[in-house]
Amino acid sequence: AGPSSPEVVRPGLGRGRLLTLDCALQQTMGWAMGLVRALCGVFALLVVGIQASSAWAMVCWPIAQAEPRFMLASLRPEEVGITFLGHASFLLESPKGVTIVTDYNGVMRPKEIPDIVTMNNAHITHYTPNPEPEIKYVLRGWDEGKGPPAWDVGYKDVQIRNVPTNVRDWSGATRENGNSIFVFSVGDLCIAHLGHLHHLLTDAQVSQLGQVDILLVPVDGSYTLSQEDMFAVIEQIKPQLIIPMHYFNQYTLARFLERAARTYTVRNSESPSLVLARARLPKKPEILVLPGQ
Numbered sequence: 001a002g003p004s005s006p007e008v009v010r011p012g013l014g015r016g017r018l019l020t021l022d023c024a025l026q027q028t029m030g031w032a033m034g035l036v037r038a039l040c041g042v043f044a045l046l047v048v049g050i051q052a053s054s055a056w057a058m059v060c061w062p063i064a065q066a067e068p069r070f071m072l073a074s075l076r077p078e079e080v081g082i083t084f085l086g087h088a089s090f091l092l093e094s095p096k097g098v099t100i101v102t103d104y105n106g107v108m109r110p111k112e113i114p115d116i117v118t119m120n121n122a123h124i125t126h127y128t129p130n131p132e133p134e135i136k137y138v139l140r141g142w143d144e145g146k147g148p149p150a151w152d153v154g155y156k157d158v159q160i161r162n163v164p165t166n167v168r169d170w171s172g173a174t175r176e177n178g179n180s181i182f183v184f185s186v187g188d189l190c191i192a193h194l195g196h197l198h199h200l201l202t203d204a205q206v207s208q209l210g211q212v213d214i215l216l217v218p219v220d221g222s223y224t225l226s227q228e229d230m231f232a233v234i235e236q237i238k239p240q241l242i243i244p245m246h247y248f249n250q251y252t253l254a255r256f257l258e259r260a261a262r263t264y265t266v267r268n269s270e271s272p273s274l275v276l277a278r279a280r281l282p283k284k285p286e287i288l289v290l291p292g293q
Helices: 030-048 054-058 203-209 227-237 250-260
Strands: 018-020 070-072 080-086 089-093 099-101 116-119 137-140 152-155 158-168 174-186 189-193 214-218 241-245 265-268 273-276 286-289
Touching: 080 189, 080 241, 116 158, 137 152, 137 158, 158 203, 174 203, 203 227, 214 227, 227 250, 241 250, 250 286
Parallel strands: 099 116, 116 137, 189 214, 214 241, 241 286, 265 286
Antiparallel strands: 018 070, 080 089, 080 273, 089 099, 152 158, 158 174, 174 189
16 A cells, blocks of 8 residues: 555555465365365355344344454554454454454454453444453443443553444434444554444534544444435544445445545455554545445
8 A cells, every 4th residue: 555545454465464364265276276165165154154134134233244364463553453343343453462342242253352342332233241251341332320431441552432422212212322432542543433323423522532533434324324414424523534334235335435435535445454554544534445344
């Protein structure tokens, strides 16, 4: 990637920052290639795990994803590793080896148990009621009956805080403080995850967020906000890099990108994993699509 673009790490490449594990077929001849393909196909079926039941689909469960294909190597002090795990879950990795998973639901997760998990919204695809006890910090983003959550957690070289927002329930009524926008300070970047945002932000909420370099945005256009309103939120926050999530299918993503192209440069990554630092952010705001859904 150029100096104004995020560094995309492809399998087997990328300065050794993130090691990508992949079932890559080596060039071979004749029947050997067919055999390797068959073995890889069987392996992929064992790994992926399919959650495709109509009952789960009704509660906006994501299409089944392959497990993440990398593990942490080494990062410079200013860098952060980001991998899209699927739905609204990302794995963030810090230079000191801290691992964070957003919207941790126990399904979209790396092989290793993360140090920190955030759960923006009390919905079965965005949280789990049974996080592993080895997780050091479990940050829930909704009011559990004790008032709005107010997280400000520091661990090694990571700082995490939240800005509470409201959500609609299934009847259309407002559930106050039912979601949080989590803000992660990792490397020299500030990353905000909008979670299940259901409304435009107030001036006070925009002020609480502060500077946001990278914004992780739900673009489904229905369960959260309309896509047009989500663009208004992006304009409120003014990040340099926007990464879509929570879109369920390629048609929904395509509608968002078609509208985005009127205002932003749209780029597609070949890998779900990348290494970012402030010096590699685009000079003008861009949309970067990581593979998955």
